[in-house]
Amino acid sequence: MSELARVSGLVIGPASGGAPTVDGVGFTLDSGEVLGLMGRSGSGKTTTALTLLGHIRPGLRLREGSVRVAGLDPFAPADVRRLRGRVVSFLGQDPAAALNPARRIGGQIREAVRLRAASAGPDQVDRLLDAVRLPAGRDFLRRFPHQISGGQARRVAFAIALAGAPELLILDEPTAGLDTVLARETRDLLRELAEGRGVVLVSHDEHLVRALAADRVLVLDAGRPVSAPPRAARVTPSPPPGPPSEGPAALRAERLSAAHDRRPVLREVSLAVGRGECVAVVGPSGSGKTTLARCLVGLHRPAGGEISLEGTRLAPDVRRRTPDQRRAVQLVAQDSMGALNPRETVTAALTRPLRARGLPRTRVPGLVAELLGRVHLPASLADRRPPALSGGERQRVNLARALACAPRVLVCDEVTSALDAEIGEAVLGLLDELRRDLGLGVVLITHDLAAVARSASRVLVVHEGEIVERGPTASVLSGPRHHVTRMLVEHAADQGFGAPAP
Amino acid sequence: MTRRALFAALCAGVIVLIALAGPLLTDRSPTAQAGNALLAPSPEHPLGTDVVGRDVLARVLHGGLAVVALSAGATVLAGAAGLALGVLTGLAGRRTGELAVRAVDVLGVVPPLLVMLLLATGFPAGDLAVLVAVALVSLPFSVRVVRAATQQVAGSGFVDIARARGDGQWRILRHDIVPNILRPVLAETGLRLSASIHLTATAGFLGLGAGAPAPNWGRMVGENAVGFALTPWPFLAPALLLVVFAVSVNLLADELGRALGVRS
Numbered sequence: 001m002s003e004l005a006r007v008s009g010l011v012i013g014p015a016s017g018g019a020p021t022v023d024g025v026g027f028t029l030d031s032g033e034v035l036g037l038m039g040r041s042g043s044g045k046t047t048t049a050l051t052l053l054g055h056i057r058p059g060l061r062l063r064e065g066s067v068r069v070a071g072l073d074p075f076a077p078a079d080v081r082r083l084r085g086r087v088v089s090f091l092g093q094d095p096a097a098a099l100n101p102a103r104r105i106g107g108q109i110r111e112a113v114r115l116r117a118a119s120a121g122p123d124q125v126d127r128l129l130d131a132v133r134l135p136a137g138r139d140f141l142r143r144f145p146h147q148i149s150g151g152q153a154r155r156v157a158f159a160i161a162l163a164g165a166p167e168l169l170i171l172d173e174p175t176a177g178l179d180t181v182l183a184r185e186t187r188d189l190l191r192e193l194a195e196g197r198g199v200v201l202v203s204h205d206e207h208l209v210r211a212l213a214a215d216r217v218l219v220l221d222a223g224r225p226v227s228a229p230p231r232a233a234r235v236t237p238s239p240p241p242g243p244p245s246e247g248p249a250a251l252r253a254e255r256l257s258a259a260h261d262r263r264p265v266l267r268e269v270s271l272a273v274g275r276g277e278c279v280a281v282v283g284p285s286g287s288g289k290t291t292l293a294r295c296l297v298g299l300h301r302p303a304g305g306e307i308s309l310e311g312t313r314l315a316p317d318v319r320r321r322t323p324d325q326r327r328a329v330q331l332v333a334q335d336s337m338g339a340l341n342p343r344e345t346v347t348a349a350l351t352r353p354l355r356a357r358g359l360p361r362t363r364v365p366g367l368v369a370e371l372l373g374r375v376h377l378p379a380s381l382a383d384r385r386p387p388a389l390s391g392g393e394r395q396r397v398n399l400a401r402a403l404a405c406a407p408r409v410l411v412c413d414e415v416t417s418a419l420d421a422e423i424g425e426a427v428l429g430l431l432d433e434l435r436r437d438l439g440l441g442v443v444l445i446t447h448d449l450a451a452v453a454r455s456a457s458r459v460l461v462v463h464e465g466e467i468v469e470r471g472p473t474a475s476v477l478s479g480p481r482h483h484v485t486r487m488l489v490e491h492a493a494d495q496g497f498g499a500p501a502p
Numbered sequence: 503m504t505r506r507a508l509f510a511a512l513c514a515g516v517i518v519l520i521a522l523a524g525p526l527l528t529d530r531s532p533t534a535q536a537g538n539a540l541l542a543p544s545p546e547h548p549l550g551t552d553v554v555g556r557d558v559l560a561r562v563l564h565g566g567l568a569v570v571a572l573s574a575g576a577t578v579l580a581g582a583a584g585l586a587l588g589v590l591t592g593l594a595g596r597r598t599g600e601l602a603v604r605a606v607d608v609l610g611v612v613p614p615l616l617v618m619l620l621l622a623t624g625f626p627a628g629d630l631a632v633l634v635a636v637a638l639v640s641l642p643f644s645v646r647v648v649r650a651a652t653q654q655v656a657g658s659g660f661v662d663i664a665r666a667r668g669d670g671q672w673r674i675l676r677h678d679i680v681p682n683i684l685r686p687v688l689a690e691t692g693l694r695l696s697a698s699i700h701l702t703a704t705a706g707f708l709g710l711g712a713g714a715p716a717p718n719w720g721r722m723v724g725e726n727a728v729g730f731a732l733t734p735w736p737f738l739a740p741a742l743l744l745v746v747f748a749v750s751v752n753l754l755a756d757e758l759g760r761a762l763g764v765r766s
Contacts, residue, residue: 297666298666299662299665299666318665318666318668319665321668323668326666326667326668327667327668329666330666330667331662331663331666333659333662333663335659338658338659338660339659339660339662339663340659340660341660341677341678341681341682342682343681343682344677344681348677352664352669352673352677353667356667356668356669356673398663401663405667
């Protein structure tokens with residue numbers, strides 16, 4: 001096998017000086033070989049991979065080291081045009097975003113073939129579509145990107161990236177943010193596409209790295225290569241703490257139905273969560289989980305059914321609830337960035353709910369510090385704004401802000417799905433702690449069965465707006481009855497998260 | 503600050519300075535007859551005299567105030583009204599908001615000059631009519647930009663959370679909406695200012711606004727066009743100042759938009 005790429009002594013740091021983000025990374029890649037680049041967010045893995053395309057993010061500078069791909073230097077303007085798209089292709093986290101929304105699928109693929117493929121021709125387009133398992137019919141090619149599904153758009157983007165028959169594929173977190181079903185599909189497809197090519201795979205998804213059968217794995221930590229393989233993200237199912245309490249449930253929904261523009265998305269869903277209890281709601285994407293969360297906090301008006309808090313009936317619209325009722329049920333959303341006002345510092349975000357509770361100004365700084373401690377955030381973050389926080393830190397700020405309302409129930413909508421396994425785990429641990437210490441009821445909405453196994457005492461499975469299965473976590477996960485539950489459990493098992501032993 | 507922004511700011515600053523401090527720099531009257539008409543520049547009249555024999559330098563120094571004050575005033579007026587209307591229609595229900603915006607849009611389809619002529623004949627108070635007319639012409643743009651930005655922010659997660667928590671409309675407006683729409687709104691205001699300068703100058707050129715002898719760069723361009731062949735300065739001096747002002751404000755608005763990350 002011949003050498004395809006060689007990176008040596010790479011040092012990349014801020015153009016303004018300061019600690020390097022990549023410090024002394026080097027590797028070689030033979031053609032047909034797969035190299036996994038792993039490490040937590042911010043470890044410099046993407047920065048390293050992008051040098052193979054001759055790209056350095058604005059604000060960073062290549063200080064030392066050299067990069068060669070197929071004997072060419074991607075940082076030399078004369079060479080880079082011969083490399084990009086022909087020898088090296090890049091697939092990012094959301095490859096479908098690269099499609100032009102105003103042009104038909106067929107035109108975009110044909111253009112890529114014309115510009116980059118060695119032999120142009122209609123059969124070349126068909127071959128590409130076949131490779132990514134898309135229908136080759138005229139009807140499909142005439143569609144616009146918004147007329148195909150997200151999964152199909154992803155495949156089209158793959159086809160375009162493959163048009164130049166690149167010898168080297170750079171994959172940057174290709175499965176991040178996908179639900180389990182789509183992630184598996186993408187993994188399978190990538191395994192086929194990687195056949196016979198050199199691949200540099202940037203990921204913190206171990207299962208993907210395993211699926212692509214990485215010949216070697218390079219682990220980065222703070223920009224430096226570390227020799228030890230990454231710690232396996234093991235899930236230890238802890239016994240769900242605390243028995244469900246007696247008396248009326250903290251939050252109860254009774255035969256809740258809801259619709260979006262008259263299209264029903266929830267049908268007669270009932271659930272109850274007691275003080276200190278965690279009830280999980282699982283289901284594939286689009287099953288109505290988020291609508292359920294929004295109904296519970298009063299942001300989406302249900303079409304039928306009722307919600308009660310400690311035995312008192314709640315108005316469907318949050319504006320009709322009393323201030324005390326509004327504070328009692330708090331929502332923590334999936335998109336930690338979108339849920340924070342980008343112009344507000346952490347302190348300001350926490351101060352607002354405290355002041356709204358009528359607490360005197362003088363007590364606020366002490367309470368803010370207490371809240372930060374509660375969610376294990378250092379006080380040094382207090383003056384930062386959301387863009388300067390990591391995903392895990394932002395989600396903790398979201399939790400702290402919800403806690404500032406002194407709630408009795410937290411509705412957590414996919415709070416860990418955008419986080420690394422390790423950081424998600426820590427957030428779940430925090431939720432367990434809050435439940436134990438403050439007696440909070442938690443509705444954990446998720447598609448991540450590992451999270452369910454870890455925290456929830458009972459689980460409800462939602463499919464197309466209906467509850468198809470419910471019961472104690474252990475028995476549902478070990479003996480799923482409904483086919484949707486079985487599918488979710490199988491996918492989770494694929495990812496190495498075993499269901500807890502019965 | 504980029505070099506281009508610095509240069510534009512410098513040019514605009516000089517023009518504003520001339521407009522504001524100009525009247526203090528000369529003791530000649532801008533409206534008195536100072537000699538024969540259309541005299542070439544001389545030590546006594548550095549820029550010559552205009553079509554009716556008034557000193558051009560004195561008129562140039564006095565004539566900027568109207569253009570600068572009217573265009574800036576109209577922009578501020580339209581900006582404030584647009585912010586209020588845009589935020590309100592952005593937060594109102596779908597139907598109410600849509601209706602209000604259509605009403606404002608009607609203004610936008612009337613040609614700006616027509617609005618100006620209508621108001622100028624209706625209002626006796628010349629300059630005020632120009633101010634209101636220019637503001638009215640800007641208003642639909644401002645409302646639309648503010649409304650679109652408001653709707654975008656109003657749909658975001660943090661506004662949802664604040665609503666669910668029970669924060670009042672006013673608190674959400676002050677903490678969540680306004681700080682987050684400021685960038686696009688400011689960038690838009692820069693563009694509106696440069697459009698207002700253009701309109702104000704046009705109004706002057708057409709002889710709208712304050713009564714005939716009052717100096718105004720736009721009007722000077724109109725008055726002195728006929729004498730251009732004899733001496734160009736009565737026409738060129740105010741025209742150049744207007745061009746430099748409009749171009750530098752335009753550049754500045756572009757740089758502002760870029761700095762605020764709204765346009766690239």
